[in-house]
Amino acid sequence: MRCPRLLLIDDLGGERDDLEAQLLERGFAVDTAASGEAALRLADADIPDLILCELHMVDAQGLSMLERCTRDLPDVPLIVITEGSDISDVMQALRLGASDYLWKPVGDIEVLIHAVEQALERSRLRQENSRFKQELEAANQQLKEYVEALQQDQRAGREVQLGMLPPTPMAIDGFRLQHQILPSLFLSGDFVDYFRITDRHFVFFIADVSGHGASSAFVTVLLKNFSRRLRREYRPRMLSAPGEILRWLNQELLESQLDRHVTMFLGIIDCQDDRLAYANAGHFPAPVLTEAGEARYLELPGKPLGLFPDARFESASLALPERFRLALFSDGVFEVMQAPSLAAKEARLLQAAREHAELAGLCRELGLAPGLEAPDDVACLLLSRGE
Numbered sequence: 001m002r003c004p005r006l007l008l009i010d011d012l013g014g015e016r017d018d019l020e021a022q023l024l025e026r027g028f029a030v031d032t033a034a035s036g037e038a039a040l041r042l043a044d045a046d047i048p049d050l051i052l053c054e055l056h057m058v059d060a061q062g063l064s065m066l067e068r069c070t071r072d073l074p075d076v077p078l079i080v081i082t083e084g085s086d087i088s089d090v091m092q093a094l095r096l097g098a099s100d101y102l103w104k105p106v107g108d109i110e111v112l113i114h115a116v117e118q119a120l121e122r123s124r125l126r127q128e129n130s131r132f133k134q135e136l137e138a139a140n141q142q143l144k145e146y147v148e149a150l151q152q153d154q155r156a157g158r159e160v161q162l163g164m165l166p167p168t169p170m171a172i173d174g175f176r177l178q179h180q181i182l183p184s185l186f187l188s189g190d191f192v193d194y195f196r197i198t199d200r201h202f203v204f205f206i207a208d209v210s211g212h213g214a215s216s217a218f219v220t221v222l223l224k225n226f227s228r229r230l231r232r233e234y235r236p237r238m239l240s241a242p243g244e245i246l247r248w249l250n251q252e253l254l255e256s257q258l259d260r261h262v263t264m265f266l267g268i269i270d271c272q273d274d275r276l277a278y279a280n281a282g283h284f285p286a287p288v289l290t291e292a293g294e295a296r297y298l299e300l301p302g303k304p305l306g307l308f309p310d311a312r313f314e315s316a317s318l319a320l321p322e323r324f325r326l327a328l329f330s331d332g333v334f335e336v337m338q339a340p341s342l343a344a345k346e347a348r349l350l351q352a353a354r355e356h357a358e359l360a361g362l363c364r365e366l367g368l369a370p371g372l373e374a375p376d377d378v379a380c381l382l383l384s385r386g387e
Contacts, residue, residue, distance in 0.1 A: 004120055005029040007048035009039040009065065010081070015104070019052070022109045028116070036065035043073060050120055055082035055093060055101075063092060070097030075127065077119040081106065099123075158187055161217055164224040166194050169359075172202045173271040175385050178359040182332075182368060182378040189216030190330045190379035193227045197268070201239050203230065205266040206381045208283065208330040210304075219253075219260045226252060242266045243279035243313035246305065250281070250313075253306035261306040265328055267383075269320070276326075277317040281305045284331050285346065288353035291324040295354035297346075298326070323386035327353040327362065332376035336367050357387040 006023060010016035011034050020030045031048065033039035043051075051069055069078055080093045083104035090101050099119045106112050169178040172194070179192045189209035196202045207223055209216040226249055238244045245266060253262060263283040269276050280286070282304035286297040298318075303311045329349070339345040349366070356362035359382045363369070368378055 003027050003029050004049040004116075005031065005046075006050050006052060006116070007039060007042060008032045008052045009034075009036065010052075010054040011035060012054070015054075019106065019112070022112070023116075026109075026113055036068070039065065040068065040072075043069070043076075047073060048076060050116060050123070051076055051078040052116075053078060053080050055080045055089060063089070063096070066093055066096050066098060075123070077123045079115055079119055158183070161187060161220060164220070165192065170194065172196060175202075175269065175271070175383060176387070177204065177381070177383050179379070179381045180359060180363055180368065181380075182370070184212055184332070184373075184375060184377050187214055187217035188377045188379070189220065190332065190377040191220040191223050192328075192379055192381045193224065194381075194383075195227060195231065197231055197234060198239070200272040201268055201270055203227075203242075203266070203268050204381065204383060205264055206283065206328040206330065206379055207262050207264040208332075208377070208379070210261045212377065215258075216260060219258060219262060222252070222256065222258075223262070239268055239270070240277050240317065241279075241315040242268050242277050243302075243315035246279050246281045246302070246313040247311070250305045250308070250311055254309055258306075261304045263304050263331075267326075274320045275317055276320055277315060279313045279315045281313060285329055285334070285349060288327045288350055289324065290327070290354050291321045293354065295350045297350070320385070325353065325357060325382065325384040325387055328379075328381040328383075330377060330379040332378035333366060333368070333380070335376045336378060338367070357384065358382075 006028050008016060008020055008023070008030055010019070013034065016032055016034070020032055023030045031042050033042055053066060053069070055063070066078060066080065069076065077099040078097065080090070080098045080101045081104055082090060082101060093101060099122065100115050102112060102115055165179065165181070169176055177194050181188050181190050181192065189212055191207045191209070192205065194202060194204035207220070209219040230245065235244070246264065262281070264281040265278065265283040265287055267276055267278040278298070278300065280300040280302040282302050286299045288295050289298045300314060300316050302313050333349070334342065334345050337345045337348060339348055352362055352365040356365055359380060362382065363380055368380065
């Protein structure tokens with residue numbers, strides 16, 4: 001390690017030489033100067049680690065020298081040595097930036113060495129702290145830039161994701177469909193879609209991908225791609241047995257190895273026969289069917305997609321009344337609702353679905369306002385006719 005270099009300023013040659021010898025003996029490198037001007041020239045050429053300055057030099061430059069040093073070399077500690085008894089000069093020196101002071105004659109070299117080592121250690125700690133602060137500020141700036149770039153990417157991804165969603169509201173052969181998705185982050189793992197698949201059939205579904213953020217949102221891209229494929233590659237029997245569609249999608253997700261599972265409720269409406277065929281892949285809560293002023297859950301068991309290779313999905317169907325509403329939610333809705341138990345939340349969901357025919361009113365009743373900061377994504381889909 002480099003030995004500390006000291007600059008000793010004293011216009012009395014004998015005392016200066018004695019101190020220099022003792023400091024050299026203790027392993028310090030020492031430069032000496034007999035005047036303030038000479039000292040500043042030495043300091044300009046090579047900045048010392050510490051300055052020892054006689055406060056009451058014959059040329060009366062002690063205080064002015066101190067002031068210039070602390071102004072021009074603010075990071076260099078300075079110890080004043082004085083033989084006077086006027087404490088006011090010492091206090092002035094400390095106010096000007098001196099880090100310590102010693103009285104002449106410095107009879108005990110250990111006192112001097114201790115003062116020098118303490119001043120050097122404090123200087124080292126200040127410099128280290130300053131370096132850490134600079135490194136932290138640089139790291140914070142890099143992090144800020146990274147977060148800003150990430151947020152820009154997330155916003156762009158959000159725009160792409162919004163572009164994948166169907167129009168809202170949308171009418172298909174007298175049926176009205178509306179949806180709203182409130183992501184907990186920029187991107188959502190919840191997804192809805194509805195589209196005509198034949199002249200007399202249309203498909204609708206609500207899906208909830210496990211996890212949050214970009215990795216979950218990526219699965220929604222696969223779901224949208226699956227919607228497009230379904231339009232082209234469906235089998236006629238699937239129109240009355242949507243459990244077959246879930247079985248197909250289950251295999252697709254397993255083969256993708258994305259380490260994400262999906263819950264989904266999928267329905268197919270036959271507009272000619274006024275029938276709903278549906279299947280449920282572990283989606284909770286079950287859709288709420290409202291007709292004739294009464295609301296009930298449309299429950300059907302099923303396992304999530306992307307977990308079980310041999311999973312089978314039951315299909316069910318029902319005749320649709322002339323006037324009805326079918327409200328579908330992701331389970332994030334229960335994270336927002338204020339109620340003492342799950343049973344109370346389910347009861348409140350039934351009541352809200354029964355009382356509100358419009359999606360805006362239903363969401364408002366449940367506390368699902370745009371910009372909501374929720375712990376989980378929330379998706380709502382409302383299918384209705386004659387309301």
